[in-house]
Amino acid sequence: MTPQTASLFAEYNRWMNDRLYAAAATLEPAALTADKGAFFGSILGTLNHIAVADTIWLHRFAQHEAAFPVLGALSGFPRPSSLTQPLAPDLAGLGHYWRELDALIERWVAGLTPEHLSADLAYSNMAGVHSIRCFGALLLHFFNHQTHHRGQVTTLLCQAGVEVGVTDLLAVIPTTA
Numbered sequence: 001m002t003p004q005t006a007s008l009f010a011e012y013n014r015w016m017n018d019r020l021y022a023a024a025a026t027l028e029p030a031a032l033t034a035d036k037g038a039f040f041g042s043i044l045g046t047l048n049h050i051a052v053a054d055t056i057w058l059h060r061f062a063q064h065e066a067a068f069p070v071l072g073a074l075s076g077f078p079r080p081s082s083l084t085q086p087l088a089p090d091l092a093g094l095g096h097y098w099r100e101l102d103a104l105i106e107r108w109v110a111g112l113t114p115e116h117l118s119a120d121l122a123y124s125n126m127a128g129v130h131s132i133r134c135f136g137a138l139l140l141h142f143f144n145h146q147t148h149h150r151g152q153v154t155t156l157l158c159q160a161g162v163e164v165g166v167t168d169l170l171a172v173i174p175t176t177a
Contacts, residue, residue: 001117001136001137001139001140002114002117003109003112003113003114003117006109006112006117006139006143007106007109007110007112008169008172008173009109009143010102010105010106010109010143011106011172012143012169012172013102013105013143013146014102014103014105014106015171015172016146016147016150016167017098017102017150019164019165019167020047020150020153020154020157020164021047021091021095021098023157023162023163023164024043024044024047024091024153024157024162025091025095026162027043027157027160027162029090029091031043031160032044032091033045036156036159038152038156039149039152040083040084040149042156043153043156043157043160044090044091044094045084046149046152046153046156047091047094047098047153048084048086048087048088048094049083049084049149050145050146050149050150050153051087051094051097051098051101052080052082052083052084052085052087053083053145053146053149054101054105054142054146055074055077055079055080055087055101056079056080056083056126057138057142057145058071058074058077058101058104058105058108059074059077059079060121060123060138061108061121061135061138061139061142062074063121063122063123064116064119064121064135065119066116066119068108068111070104070107070108070111071104071108073104074104076100077097077100077101077104082126083126112139116135117134117135117136117139118134118135118136119134119135120132120133120134120135121133121134121135121138123138150167151167154167
């Protein structure tokens with residue numbers, strides 16, 4: 001993980017979330033909340049889980065030795081107590097939460113350095129199990145987790161008859177020539 005890769009992943013995260021929320025907004029509320037047997041049940045449940053996990057991880061990342069002053073904005077994002085805790089009552093509310101969270105992620109990663117990424121981070125998971133791992137690898141997990149669950153949302157949207165379009169990271173990688 002490099003600072004440039006982190007910035008690319010943050011841009012991709014926001015770009016894909018823009019696409020998924022716009023696509024999801026074309027569905028009726030009942031279609032968004034219908035249990036489709038996915039890990040987190042519905043389209044809305046899966047989008048909520050992504051935002052929950054991002055919030056949890058950002059709170060963990062705020063414990064980094066660098067202290068990351070920009071993550072002081074997390075005071076507006078209380079740490080969820082479960083992986084399924086509803087962050088908003090509907091897609092519009094979750095979309096507002098998500099846009100603010102993604103903007104915070106982009107501001108935060110813009111200040112990362114190789115030294116930050118090579119440091120270890122001590123944290124505890126939701127079950128209270130303590131770990132110490134390379135921060136750069138944890139940041140890679142953070143972005144990979146988003147991609148994993150957005151793939152599930154894309155499938156659920158396609159099953160509901162909503163075309164999402166291109167979802168590849170390649171779409172946001174700048175050309176060099």
